[in-house]
Amino acid sequence: MARNNDLAFSDFTAGEKVRIAALTVRMAKRGLADDGTDRVDTSDLKARIERIENQARKRIAKGK
Numbered sequence: 001m002a003r004n005n006d007l008a009f010s011d012f013t014a015g016e017k018v019r020i021a022a023l024t025v026r027m028a029k030r031g032l033a034d035d036g037t038d039r040v041d042t043s044d045l046k047a048r049i050e051r052i053e054n055q056a057r058k059r060i061a062k063g064k
Contacts, residue, residue, distance in 0.1 A: 016052050
């Protein structure tokens, strides 16, 4: 049976939630600064969010 690897927002700690929210705001700010050329790079911020998600997955897997 396949296991679902999706995370719910409740799976994150309070600190992780704050960090994800702050990174999301920074991504939005960069997007608003775009002058229509679509050359805004948010891959660094996306990678940081993915690392936080992976930490949460590891913590959940270890706890179960």
